[in-house]
Amino acid sequence: MADVEPKGETLNIVIKDSTAAEVQFRVKATTKMEKIFKAYAEKKALNAGAVKFLFDGQRVQGHQTPADLGMEDGDSMDAMLEQLGGSLP
Numbered sequence: 001m002a003d004v005e006p007k008g009e010t011l012n013i014v015i016k017d018s019t020a021a022e023v024q025f026r027v028k029a030t031t032k033m034e035k036i037f038k039a040y041a042e043k044k045a046l047n048a049g050a051v052k053f054l055f056d057g058q059r060v061q062g063h064q065t066p067a068d069l070g071m072e073d074g075d076s077m078d079a080m081l082e083q084l085g086g087s088l089p
């Protein structure tokens with residue numbers, strides 16, 4: 001697991017979508033990811049529930065923090081639209 005910044009320090013986190021567009025956030029290591037998810041969805045005019053977020057290939061949950069995930073300054077996450085359905089009529 002990576003070293004985590006002290007609690008008062010901030011991290012720069014990048015969220016990339018499927019088009020490689022990036023949105024940067026400056027957050028504390030103790031900020032809940034749900035707050036970042038909502039801010040990302042607002043910037044992209046999306047429903048926050050329609051987007052899933054991955055860090056190092058693992059799905060990130062809203063209750064987690066960058067410290068929980070072992071994130072470091074400059075780390076990036078992937079944002080993907082949730083796909084529902086897929087059955088044939």
